[in-house]
Amino acid sequence: MVADSKRGVGRQIHLPLGRAFLISVKSIKIRFWRSVITAAGIFLGIAFLVSVLAQLALQAPPVPKEFAYPNVYVRGMVKRPLDKSMEPGITAKSVIETAGGYATKADKRTVTVVKKEGDRVILDFENAATPDTRLAAGDLVFVPDSGGRLKQLIVALVVLTAAIVGLVLCQRVADRKKRIVSTTAVIVLGIFALSFGLTHSGLTPPKTPKVTVVQSYHTRGELKVPTDQPAGGGVTLEKALATSGGFAGNADRRHVIVIKRNAPKKQVDLKTAQGAALARTLTLGPGDLVYVPDATARNRQIWLVIMSLVVCTIGISNSMLMSVTERFKEIGTMKCLGALDKFVVELFLLEAMLLGVGASFAGWVVGFGLMALLAGATQGWGLLLQLTMVEILRMLGIAVGVGTALTTIATIAPAIRAAQMPPAAALRVEI
């Protein structure tokens, strides 16, 4: 008889953790969008925190690029366009001679000299009276194409005809959306082809080639005279700082950053004996950068980190409090069905941990990604090479650690409170 088998009082078994884990995963899945909203609170906080940390890791400026113009250049309608190493006394005429003289279609009346600074001088060498001009390193001599105008005309005609044919064909496309898209494509292509044709018809001088040379070390930040000095002969960090006139008033001596070209980034605390000793032995090579941060900026950044932690805490506890509170009724129901308090708490903690890990990870990806994109786009992508793997992983660790810990802690209190309520009370809660 059914009733008789139920006579004995038993003790409810505690379900294995694996079972609770499966239920939590399922619970997140079945209320997917709700979970996403809850996770968004965690995500935003952590993304903010990580972006502040990333900014701290990327505070040193990019290593300055050094350019040199050791040559003069000859381009355009000469027999052999060339780069000639600079010697005193080179003139426009002499360098054209060296390039094998004018080609047949050369327009001798508008020989252009592009100076290193960007100024242009146009010389009429058809006229024998025109004086020759001396060149300096980095100057470029350009001989235009005498048939350039004709070329431009042909290009313009061809492109315009093609564009008109294209546009007419586009108007025959039946679907409105496709018509707009194809028309736009034809116009864009036409403009592109036209500008390419016009600039490549031998009338405009090309860009002056630059050569990168690395020969100096650089000091930047809170120094009296930030400099770029030749790096030969094993300059020590101490010497480099002295050469830069010493620290400025706001210098943060505890966090001097040394970015070596071929080694991981170092942070030196010059207020300790150890750091001072290191400064005497650490030598700087070409392309190395010493950056002295601003102490007040650092305080601001620490303040920002604290603020972002506060934002995280508030955002996360708010999210978790909401997500537990709106499920009081569900908790009451589960207890009516035989759930132990411990199991309810376990369920919510597991769910919180899963959400915490997932959302913090996403926060790290986005916070770090955005900061890296921003820094790369504004200061050059080379800046990102300054980040070390350790720094990136440490940010990940902080993000996931802080996010998960806060989420779990914020869940414990309301979950325990809900689980300990008599089911009748939990069921009465309306939100």
Place this chain on the structure above:
Amino acid sequence: MTANEYVVRTKDVAKEFTMGGTTLRALDGVNLDIFRGEYVSIMGPSGSGKSTLFNMIGGLDKPTGGSVFINDVDMAQLDAQELAYLRCRTIGYIFQTFNLIPVMTALENVTLPTIFAGMPTDDGTERGIELLKMVGLGDRLNHKPSELSGGQQQRVAIARSLANNPAIILADEPTGNLDLKTGKEIILLLKELNKDHGVTIISATHDLKMIDVSDRIVWIRDGKIERIEERSEIDLQVGELEGVES
């Protein structure tokens, strides 16, 4: 008469609610003995204490005075684990507001108590399907509560209450949110469980249709039992009431 015959006994059960200095006596010395296999309706005006009594008998709240015995065990003596065991396997609950878990399908809702009872997943699912078929929802296994009508939701709740073969089904106004016809169907379903499976049914209700199927009716007013009637005594009245209704 052996003690075994009583599945539920309440002894001087009292419940007071204190809110902002004023004390409200929702139950005031309720003595009620319910036989195994009985169908008992608890009737009374709104605010008379039906739901409060339901919570006391079901172990969903603690009385402030007196004791409740389930199968001769004083519920006050049970620890949290024993109480959970009781709620899981001995009592099945049905609520006016259904209290299904909104994000879960009908089948998942019905299977939930089997999970808490430690039943393997496959067995639980099998049991859930069997129960949903029994309440006529074999084709609605994967519907969410929001995709079911009120009557269908209450059927799911009934199926859920039966998941672990309880000896007692406690129902608090199971037909309160349903129309006349659906309410009648639910009542007949409960009666069937009572007759065919020997489940004791205790139902708080306003629904006079319930009188038809009850073995006894407990009338309460202001937290006290006013009178208890055997069905035989009130057959006549019901006849009158049905006449009024139709």
